[in-house]
Amino acid sequence: MPEPSLRRGRLEVSGKAAPPLGPPWPAVIKNPCALRAPVRSEHLSPPRCSLRTAQAAMAPAGAPSALPLLLALLGALLPEPGDAQVSVFPTEATLPRGGSVLVNCSSTCEEEAFLGLETPLTKEERDRGHNWKVFKLSDVEEDSKPMCFSNCGPNQTLASISITVYRLPEHMELFPLPPWQPVGENLTLKCQVKGGAPRAQLTLVLLRGEEELSRQPAVGEPAEGNATVLAGRGDYGANFTCRAELDLRPQGLGFFQNTSAPRQLRTFVLPMTSPQLETPRILEVGTSEKVVCSMGGLFPASEARVHLALGDHRLNTTVTYNKDSLSATAWVEGTAENEGDHPLVCAIMLGNQSQESWRNLTVYSFPAPNLTLSEQEVSEGTQVEVACEASVGLRVRLSDAPAEPWAPSVQFLLNATAEDNGRHFSCSAALEVAGHLLYKNQTKELRVLYGPRLDESDCLGNWTWPEETNQKLSCQAWGNPVPQLTCLRETDGALLPTGDLRPVKKQYEGTYICKAESPRGAVTRKVFLTVLTAGKNVLIIVLLTAGAILGAVVVATYLYNRQRKIKIYKLLKAQEAAAMKLNTQATPP
Numbered sequence: 085m086p087e088p089s090l091r092r093g094r095l096e097v098s099g100k101a102a103p104p105l106g107p108p109w110p111a112v113i114k115n116p117c118a119l120r121a122p123v124r125s126e127h128l129s130p131p132r133c134s135l136r137t138a139q140a141a142m143a144p145a146g147a148p149s150a151l152p153l154l155l156a157l158l159g160a161l162l163p164e165p166g167d168a169q170v171s172v173f174p175t176e177a178t179l180p181r182g183g184s185v186l187v188n189c190s191s192t193c194e195e196e197a198f199l200g201l202e203t204p205l206t207k208e209e210r211d212r213g214h215n216w217k218v219f220k221l222s223d224v225e226e227d228s229k230p231m232c233f234s235n236c237g238p239n240q241t242l243a244s245i246s247i248t249v250y251r252l253p254e255h256m257e258l259f260p261l262p263p264w265q266p267v268g269e270n271l272t273l274k275c276q277v278k279g280g281a282p283r284a285q286l287t288l289v290l291l292r293g294e295e296e297l298s299r300q301p302a303v304g305e306p307a308e309g310n311a312t313v314l315a316g317r318g319d320y321g322a323n324f325t326c327r328a329e330l331d332l333r334p335q336g337l338g339f340f341q342n343t344s345a346p347r348q349l350r351t352f353v354l355p356m357t358s359p360q361l362e363t364p365r366i367l368e369v370g371t372s373e374k375v376v377c378s379m380g381g382l383f384p385a386s387e388a389r390v391h392l393a394l395g396d397h398r399l400n401t402t403v404t405y406n407k408d409s410l411s412a413t414a415w416v417e418g419t420a421e422n423e424g425d426h427p428l429v430c431a432i433m434l435g436n437q438s439q440e441s442w443r444n445l446t447v448y449s450f451p452a453p454n455l456t457l458s459e460q461e462v463s464e465g466t467q468v469e470v471a472c473e474a475s476v477g478l479r480v481r482l483s484d485a486p487a488e489p490w491a492p493s494v495q496f497l498l499n500a501t502a503e504d505n506g507r508h509f510s511c512s513a514a515l516e517v518a519g520h521l522l523y524k525n526q527t528k529e530l531r532v533l534y535g536p537r538l539d540e541s542d543c544l545g546n547w548t549w550p551e552e553t554n555q556k557l558s559c560q561a562w563g564n565p566v567p568q569l570t571c572l573r574e575t576d577g578a579l580l581p582t583g584d585l586r587p588v589k590k591q592y593e594g595t596y597i598c599k600a601e602s603p604r605g606a607v608t609r610k611v612f613l614t615v616l617t618a619g620k621n622v623l624i625i626v627l628l629t630a631g632a633i634l635g636a637v638v639v640a641t642y643l644y645n646r647q648r649k650i651k652i653y654k655l656l657k658a659q660e661a662a663a664m665k666l667n668t669q670a671t672p673p
Contacts, residue, residue, distance in 0.1 A: 193236030264435030275326030561600030
């Protein structure tokens with residue numbers, strides 16, 4: 085605000101026009117010169133008036149002389165020296181710190197009074213007249229009450245002016261907000277203001293954006309203001325400020341305000357539940373598995389951070405954010421270095437809080453068992469050693485071996501036959517890991533080389549069918565390697581028709597020689613094919629029925645005897661193996 089200025093005949097203080105400089109004119113007329121319009125000079129001297137002038141002013145034109153009466157009247161109206169008063173203008177002044185003000189001291193003393201201004205402030209007499217003086221007070225830094233005094237005769241009178249210095253706050257600050265504020269909890273805002281006057285007109289206001297939260301007077305030095313708000317989701321990113329308001333409008337100086345730097349609030353919601361962790365409980369060395377950690381009910385989800393770690397090793401994590409949830413994915417690898425039990429931890433951090441889940445993960449090593457055959461391809465009648473071994477600390481079991489408990493190694497001897505061709509041997513190892521029983525298998529196939537086989541069950545020796553019927557003729561040879569089969573009619577070398585015969589022709593009838601041949605030998609077999617004409621249908625039916633029954637009996641007998649021989653053979657082999665084992669145990673190491 086500009087300093088008070090001295091204008092023509094008037095003093096501007098606090099934005100109000102001051103009354104004329106010079107001695108004040110009393111409401112009761114004690115000086116008849118007051119009836120004349122005062123003439124203002126550029127030096128602010130009040131009008132001068134003599135007693136004669138007063139008499140002339142009050143005497144009506146043409147009136148008879150009444151001097152004695154007038155003197156008596158004046159003697160009654162004019163104050164005695166002891167009644168003289170001193171006055172000051174303005175009585176109150178408000179100005180900025182370091183400002184200046186003009187003060188008019190005047191006295192009603194009839195005599196020449198001695199006027200002065202008592203103050204510790206820098207003062208300068210700017211003008212004077214009969215019983216009045218104008219002083220300029222400069223560099224006013226604080227509130228003050230200068231005192232005008234007048235010595236009229238033996239009496240002294242006093243009058244004071246109240247000077248109020250205003251200044252805006254030197255420093256104002258909104259105390260730092262917490263980095264994160266949980267939603268649903270109270271937040272206390274605190275503002276501090278240093279300086280600022282007059283305090284009676286200074287107010288502290290706390291705001292959220294443009295919303296006024298509290299308004300309170302500035303008390304103390306420094307002054308502090310507080311407000312408590314319930315933090316909500318809508319407060320995320322909101323700006324809070326503190327404003328100081330100095331209202332000098334009643335003094336005609338206006339309204340001043342100053343606002344602190346804004347502080348931004350971040351609110352959050354982290355549920356009081358553990359994250360959902362999907363992870364394997366066991367992991368084999370040399371393999372990898374996916375780990376997923378997820379959580380819902382987050383606000384703001386995009387600000388949440390995820391920590392996935394196996395023991396002290398942090399996993400490379402990919403996080404996917406949704407509206408109020410997240411899902412973190414990582415791959416964990418089993419290595420020889422981290423073999424054993426390790427905690428797999430997922431921690432989700434938001435604001436100044438965190439929630440975590442953990443599972444125990446066991447990393448294990450499980451080598452496959454070792455299955456060996458002394459020979460994988462042998463001739464019929466060759467003895468084959470089958471052995472199954474496991475790594476240290478593991479147990480194994482071998483299929484088709486004599487029933488024994490799990491052991492570090494198992495083996496037995498086999499005398500290969502044609503029935504063993506294509507036989508599969510399986511070696512199984514077992515390992516218990518964290519309450520889980522695990523198995524690993526290795527399988528090998530035995531190939532037995534043997535000569536051609538052309539048995540009754542594979543190629544019937546007698547076929548009798550009615551002519552023009554639909555039949556199926558099959559003749560198959562066995563052997564390893566697979567033999568080549570040829571069936572030729574004895575009379576003309578015609579091939580035996582095989583497969584679906586639709587219909588049977590008379591021309592198929594005859595005796596055929598079937599020969600199965602391979603690098604390991606050859607076998608032959610005669611096949612008789614009889615085709616009956618239509619005139620012998622009844623006999624055909626009887627013969628076919630009898631032949632079918634007889635053939636079925638023959639086949640059943642053959643199969644029974646074959647299975648019986650196999651069982652006897654296996655029993656003998658088992659006894660032989662047991663005997664060998666007893667001999668081995670009886671032999672000293």
